[in-house]
Amino acid sequence: MIDVRRMQVLRAVITSGSVTAAAAHLGYTPSAISQQITALEKEAGIALLERVGRGVRPTEAGLLLTRYTAVISERLAEAETALADLRAGREGRLTVRYFASVGPTLLAPALARVRREHPAVAIDPRLADPDDAVAEVYEGDADLALVVRPPAEAPRRGLQxxxxxxxxxxxxxxxxxxxxxxRVLDLTDLAGEPWVLSEPPGPCLAPVTDACAAAGFSPDFASTSQDYATAQGFVAAGLGVTLVPRLGLSARHPGVAVRRLRHPEPPRAIHAVVRSGSLERPVLRTLLDAFREAAGAGRRMPGAEGRVARRTRSGS
Structure with missing residues (x-):
């Protein structure tokens, strides 16, 4: 295989007209330049230079190789510029996989910030099953997956x-x-109520059933829905009560009241899964910072529970 660096040395010799001039230009000794040309001729299997007086001139093969060297050098320069832009977050592609309830309140404002700070980066957000999303990150088909339950084998698979x-x-x-x-309910206040199942068994339901068990009861699921909007409709119709995570309440049904919980207040932990080492990308660091910023903004927003409580006291 022909060495590209030696091709560039050959081009320097041909454009300058002598080994000595090329050595001075490149900062090498004439002996080192001659060794590089000799090695290149062995790789090419043909003479590339011939002596003319005190200088050298290219053979037909030398001219041919020099033309390709110019093209290769131009492409290498373009590649170096593209890599620099990618490292700095000035270009590239960001693929994100997420689950539905984080879309409006967490993902949307975070992606808006990324677009402002890295306008040349193409963003590809797609709704995906969390298990599929993690697999896409592992396979390199996605850069980041939002999940509730992180994979236990993440470090072994090179994920962070x-x-x-x-x-x-x-x-x-x-x-x-x-x-x-x-204004605030103890979880045991709901022990004797019929419940609406708001999501399928899995990482989002587990915190609810675990908290109820800690409070000393098991919820009586009288109705089943596997999305938060429908669950709110069931509650508004009087079919039962339910628990919904705060981020899942971005669209509130007008017929429900939302209240904080205590003793205990079950949370779900939201994580980002990325490939180890990818956090060096500025655009990915911006996205993670934006997630935290959006999460903080969501906590500072007045909750529907306060608005409903004021309407209840005023009798409206």
Whole structure:
């Protein structure tokens, strides 16, 4: 295989007209330049230079190789510029996989910040099953996956897990429910109520059932829904109560009351899964910072529980 660096040395010799001039230009000794040319001729299997007086001139093969050297050097310069832009976050592609309830309140503002700070980076956010999303990160088909339960084998698979926030669950009641008069509910207040199952078994349901077990009861799931919007509709219709994480309440049903919980307040922990080493990318660091910023902004927003409580006290 022909060495590209030796091709560049050959080009310097041909353009300068002598080994000595090329050595002075490149900062090498004439002996080192001659050794590089000799090695290149062995790789090419043909003479590349011939002596003319005190200088040298290219053979036909030397001219041919020099033309390709010019093209290769131009492409290498372009590649170096592209790599510099990628390292600095000035170009590239960012692929993100997420689950539905983090889309409006966490992902959307975070991606807006990335677009402002890295406008040349193409962003590809897609809704995906968390297990599939982690597999895509592992395979290199995605840069980041948002998950609730990080994979236990992440370090072994060359993945890194970054904790972003704890998303607390809220009690969701029919607006006219007697418990809606309270600003904060003990989890045991809901022990005797029929429950609406708001999501399928898995990492988001486990914090709810674990918290109920810690409070000394098992919820009586009388109705089943596997998305938060439908679950709120079931609650508004009087089919039961449910728990929904705060980020899952970005679209509030007008017929429900939302209340904070205590003793205990179950949270779900939201993580980002990335490939180890990829956090060196500025655009990925910006995205993680933006997630934390969006999470903090969400915590500072006035909750629907406060607005409903004021309407209850005023009788409206």
């Amino acid at each position: 897990v970054v904790h972003l926030l704890d998303d607390p669950y809220r009690a969701v009641l029919p607006a006219g429910h007697p418990l809606a008069a309270k």
